[in-house]
Amino acid sequence: MDFDDLEFLAWGASLAQQLQQHFSYPDFPPYPQIPASEPPLEQAYGQHPIQEELAQAGLTGPPLEAIEAEQHCENEDPEDPEDQDRPQDQESLEEDKPAEDEEPAENEAPGAFQHALKLVENPSHFWTRLQNFYKAKGILQSALPTTPNSLWNFGPHKKINPHKLFLAVLSFGGRNLVSTDKKNWRAIGRDLGLSESHSETFSWHIRRLYSDHLFDFERSFTSNFDMQNDATPDASGTRSSNTTTPNAPSNASPNPAAVQNASFNMNSTPVNMAGAPMQTIQADTPSNRRGKFSKPEARAANPVDPIMSSLISEAMPVPSIYIRCLRGLESPLEEEQAFATHHLVAISDERGDKLKLAEFPSLAEHLVEVVLEKVGLLLYGKPWEVNWDGEPYSGLADNQIDGAYGTKNLLVRIQKRDIIFRNDGLMTARDDTLLRIASEAALTLRNLCTLDGNAHYVSDMEVVWDMLVILMHLPRNTVFDELINYALETVEMVCSWWDYKELGAVTQTLEKFLGSRDKHHCLTALRALVMFSMELPEGKDLGRLPIDKVRWLYQILQVADIDYELGSSTLDFLYQFTLVADNVRLLTEISYPAHEGVDLSVDWLPTLIRLLQVDVTVRTEEVVDQEEQRLPPPTAIPVVPAEVLDRDIEIFQEPERCSRWLRSCFVEDKDCEVTQIALWQAYQACFLIGRPDAGSILPAAEFINTVSKTFATAHAQVVSRETPKFVIQGIRPLEQPRDAEGYPWFSCDWEFPSADPEKPAYCANAYKDPVKLRDHVLHEHLGLPRNPDTGRTEYPQAETPGYKCCWKNCTEHTVPHTNSSLIAGHVARHLPTPRDLSHPPPIEQRKIIKPRVARVYKFETTPVDEKGEPFGIAYKAALILRNILDNLPQEPIYHRDEPHSWSWYVFSTRRDQLVELGILNTSLRGILFDVVNGIETS
Ligand SMILES: [Zn+2]
Ligand SMILES: [Zn+2]
Numbered sequence: 001m002d003f004d005d006l007e008f009l010a011w012g013a014s015l016a017q018q019l020q021q022h023f024s025y026p027d028f029p030p031y032p033q034i035p036a037s038e039p040p041l042e043q044a045y046g047q048h049p050i051q052e053e054l055a056q057a058g059l060t061g062p063p064l065e066a067i068e069a070e071q072h073c074e075n076e077d078p079e080d081p082e083d084q085d086r087p088q089d090q091e092s093l094e095e096d097k098p099a100e101d102e103e104p105a106e107n108e109a110p111g112a113f114q115h116a117l118k119l120v121e122n123p124s125h126f127w128t129r130l131q132n133f134y135k136a137k138g139i140l141q142s143a144l145p146t147t148p149n150s151l152w153n154f155g156p157h158k159k160i161n162p163h164k165l166f167l168a169v170l171s172f173g174g175r176n177l178v179s180t181d182k183k184n185w186r187a188i189g190r191d192l193g194l195s196e197s198h199s200e201t202f203s204w205h206i207r208r209l210y211s212d213h214l215f216d217f218e219r220s221f222t223s224n225f226d227m228q229n230d231a232t233p234d235a236s237g238t239r240s241s242n243t244t245t246p247n248a249p250s251n252a253s254p255n256p257a258a259v260q261n262a263s264f265n266m267n268s269t270p271v272n273m274a275g276a277p278m279q280t281i282q283a284d285t286p287s288n289r290r291g292k293f294s295k296p297e298a299r300a301a302n303p304v305d306p307i308m309s310s311l312i313s314e315a316m317p318v319p320s321i322y323i324r325c326l327r328g329l330e331s332p333l334e335e336e337q338a339f340a341t342h343h344l345v346a347i348s349d350e351r352g353d354k355l356k357l358a359e360f361p362s363l364a365e366h367l368v369e370v371v372l373e374k375v376g377l378l379l380y381g382k383p384w385e386v387n388w389d390g391e392p393y394s395g396l397a398d399n400q401i402d403g404a405y406g407t408k409n410l411l412v413r414i415q416k417r418d419i420i421f422r423n424d425g426l427m428t429a430r431d432d433t434l435l436r437i438a439s440e441a442a443l444t445l446r447n448l449c450t451l452d453g454n455a456h457y458v459s460d461m462e463v464v465w466d467m468l469v470i471l472m473h474l475p476r477n478t479v480f481d482e483l484i485n486y487a488l489e490t491v492e493m494v495c496s497w498w499d500y501k502e503l504g505a506v507t508q509t510l511e512k513f514l515g516s517r518d519k520h521h522c523l524t525a526l527r528a529l530v531m532f533s534m535e536l537p538e539g540k541d542l543g544r545l546p547i548d549k550v551r552w553l554y555q556i557l558q559v560a561d562i563d564y565e566l567g568s569s570t571l572d573f574l575y576q577f578t579l580v581a582d583n584v585r586l587l588t589e590i591s592y593p594a595h596e597g598v599d600l601s602v603d604w605l606p607t608l609i610r611l612l613q614v615d616v617t618v619r620t621e622e623v624v625d626q627e628e629q630r631l632p633p634p635t636a637i638p639v640v641p642a643e644v645l646d647r648d649i650e651i652f653q654e655p656e657r658c659s660r661w662l663r664s665c666f667v668e669d670k671d672c673e674v675t676q677i678a679l680w681q682a683y684q685a686c687f688l689i690g691r692p693d694a695g696s697i698l699p700a701a702e703f704i705n706t707v708s709k710t711f712a713t714a715h716a717q718v719v720s721r722e723t724p725k726f727v728i729q730g731i732r733p734l735e736q737p738r739d740a741e742g743y744p745w746f747s748c749d750w751e752f753p754s755a756d757p758e759k760p761a762y763c764a765n766a767y768k769d770p771v772k773l774r775d776h777v778l779h780e781h782l783g784l785p786r787n788p789d790t791g792r793t794e795y796p797q798a799e800t801p802g803y804k805c806c807w808k809n810c811t812e813h814t815v816p817h818t819n820s821s822l823i824a825g826h827v828a829r830h831l832p833t834p835r836d837l838s839h840p841p842p843i844e845q846r847k848i849i850k851p852r853v854a855r856v857y858k859f860e861t862t863p864v865d866e867k868g869e870p871f872g873i874a875y876k877a878a879l880i881l882r883n884i885l886d887n888l889p890q891e892p893i894y895h896r897d898e899p900h901s902w903s904w905y906v907f908s909t910r911r912d913q914l915v916e917l918g919i920l921n922t923s924l925r926g927i928l929f930d931v932v933n934g935i936e937t938s
């Protein structure tokens with residue numbers, strides 16, 4: 001048995017009573033079986049429920065045919081099998097199942113919301129209805145556009161599609177259900193396309209937008225439905241198996257016939273009854289009617305609901321530990337209270353997500369009472385007492401708190417009391433007990449508030465706020481740090497629900513902690529202020545900060561890149577702060593004339609600009625203007641000189657001989673290819689043709705195989721062009737053949753006179769040493785003499801022209817000349833450059849004929865999230881810069897008797913720096929250039 005069941009039973013009992021009174025049926029007949037072939041509901045029972053609903057709500061929607069068509073589909077839909085298989089929503093407190101199981105699945109929206117979903121699924125239906133709704137309410141022009149497909153602004157510079165938002169919330173089961181947990185709004189934010197980090201940041205904005213502009217609209221769909229639905233507990237009860245016939249329609253039918261037929265069996269077991277959807281019960285409670293209970297007159301003077309108390313204590317087998325704790329808190333015996341708080345801390349820590357304050361109506365009040373009593377005893381020797389039934393603001397004793405209406409002049413009351421607590425930190429055993437019980441009670445409350453529903457619940461309790469104020473004003477003594485932490489953390493969780501709370505009271509109390517020696521106090525207070533200001537409907541005006549707090553914020557900013565956590569919270573706060581022109585004016589006022597070291601232009605701006613570079617990642621981008629181009633591979637396969645062939649190759653047997661030959665003629669090159677036929681012919685020419693003594697050569701297949709084995713990059717391929725071409729991919733011929741050591745051999749290409757001009761003849765002597773080739777050409781072919789003494793070549797001037805170049809393919813100096821030195825100089829250009837043969841052989845590379853040309857750009861970019869949105873310290877600093885520029889005072893500032901704009905005065909000297917940062921930082925560029933444009937237009 002758990003507490004949802006309890007609530008359900010209480011509701012069920014009162015409902016059964018109502019039903020019996022209303023219809024006076026002694027017993028409810030079962031729901032009639034509707035065969036599948038029966039006409040749909042609207043025909044069987046007269047007017048369609050939606051028509052009625054629309055008529056009542058004064059709404060006119062799309063043509064009825066369209067709705068009917070939709071309704072047809074809906075009725076013909078088979079019941080969702082998952083619905084029946086799903087485990088019961090409610091779980092026992094004793095079970096340790098994870099809390100997520102309790103979150104409603106998307107397809108489990110209660111009937112009213114499913115209904116509404118169908119009606120507005122089509123965007124045009126949605127917009128028509130929304131417009132009509134606003135008209136019906138007498139609002140001719142809504143604050144936000146209602147023209148179809150318009151987007152709504154929310155938060156800073158964000159837009160959202162209201163139709164999608166409405167659908168997302170409806171499919172979740174409506175705003176109240178979504179609001180039971182902050183995570184739900186984040187999930188909706190993600191569904192709407194926000195990134196993970198942004199959906200977290202802006203979930204409050206989304207909730208606010210929805211509450212202000214769509215919640216009433218949602219209620220226009222569901223309120224009529226609920227009135228009827230209250231009388232038909234089984235209307236959407238596809239899950240209460242044994243009380244519903246299988247063919248029961250999945251939607252409520254609001255006409256009396258259906259009500260009569262809805263079976264409701266009080267004798268069925270609670271487990272079955274618990275299957276009915278709890279969300280359809282609309283009763284005004286603090287958790288679903290925000291604001292209603294915050295008004296003093298609405299707050300019950302007696303916080304304990306007598307029916308619930310009696311149910312818990314007597315009728316129901318509630319786990320005894322809870323009862324024991326509740327009774328313990330009520331007890332005047334300190335041992336009992338200590339027992340209760342001790343266990344409640346453990347329970348709230350482990351089961352905080354299940355312990356709903358709304359289901360223990362007196363728990364929060366008792367916890368507050370215990371905290372106040374113990375703190376009062378500890379500090380003043382006399383407890384703070386809670387007066388639950390006093391008249392508002394009158395007749396309270398000095399040590400009394402007004403539990404129902406909130407205590408007026410609480411701060412004055414706190415100051416008036418005489419502290420007997422010794423501030424030297426020495427505590428008696430009794431003090432220790434008091435402090436421990438108070439801390440445990442405060443911690444329990446804090447743990448419970450981690451659940452949004454509980455935070456919401458206590459946000460309406462004035463007495464909780466009074467307790468928090470008292471705790472936050474505890475004397476500055478380390479023994480109270482823990483209690484203050486719990487109070488601040490509770491404020492952080494609750495404050496976003498305080499729409500009505502007076503600004504001054506909250507901000508002044510929290511601002512006290514800015515600059516506290518306890519970092520946790522500063523952090524929590526900052527976060528609470530940010531949360532609170534984000535939630536303020538009327539703006540972000542946090543009130544006038546004292547100058548020492550401004551200076552503290554500035555100091556924290558200096559180290560924001562070192563103390564990331566505190567820095568980040570400070571920037572969040574400053575972002576909210578600088579959204580309001582009055583606050584920026586405050587910064588200018590304490591800036592000019594500059595004093596106190598917090599000048600906007602001299603101090604704030606350089607600091608914020610420096611923070612723009614926090615966490616940047618350096619990234620380079622390359623633009624290639626010209627790709628590298630290499631010399632094309634040689635077209636001919638070199639001929640191995642006979643000397644190399646004899647010495648390095650012929651001494652081996654096949655296939656090694658073939659492999660050696662390949663290595664002397666080819667080199668690995670993955671970009672090149674050689675045709676198989678050319679390769680095969682060269683191999684044959686080397687070892688077969690004109691050599692009767694050559695012996696056998698490899699067969700073709702084995703030859704190709706050997707090529708692949710010799711070169712790692714080589715593989716046989718068929719290139720299909722017009723005619724298929726068989727090639728070896730991955731090798732290219734060398735310019736010069738190589739010997740076994742890898743040295744190239746240079747052959748003499750001097751052309752001899754030939755009878756057949758088609759078949760020129762060449763010298764073909766080959767040399768490893770380029771110098772020897774040169775000597776050979778100069779002496780053998782040009783016929784230059786040597787000096788007999790020195791052995792050097794001499795270059796005589798001939799009587800008759802006798803010197804000419806016969807190098808292969810050369811077209812210069814083909815006519816004989818008398819100047820031998822001229823011709824020798826020319827011929828040397830055909831010859832390889834001399835090379836030191838003691839060096840290792842060169843690595844054969846194709847010559848680069850066009851080098852690669854590229855420009856490299858360097859960026860320093862702020863990191864972005866998965867949606868490409870920047871985040872972190874630098875992003876926040878950029879937003880603050882923009883806020884400051886946007887909200888500077890409009891009147892001129894006189895600098896050396898000249899009038900200037902404030903933006904000129906503050907920003908002009910930083911303009912170039914911002915431009916430079918914007919160019920480098922692609923992710924902040926948009927914001928930074930906004931700022932630069934703002935400076936220029938001012
Ligand atoms: Zn020669
Ligand atoms: Zn030549």
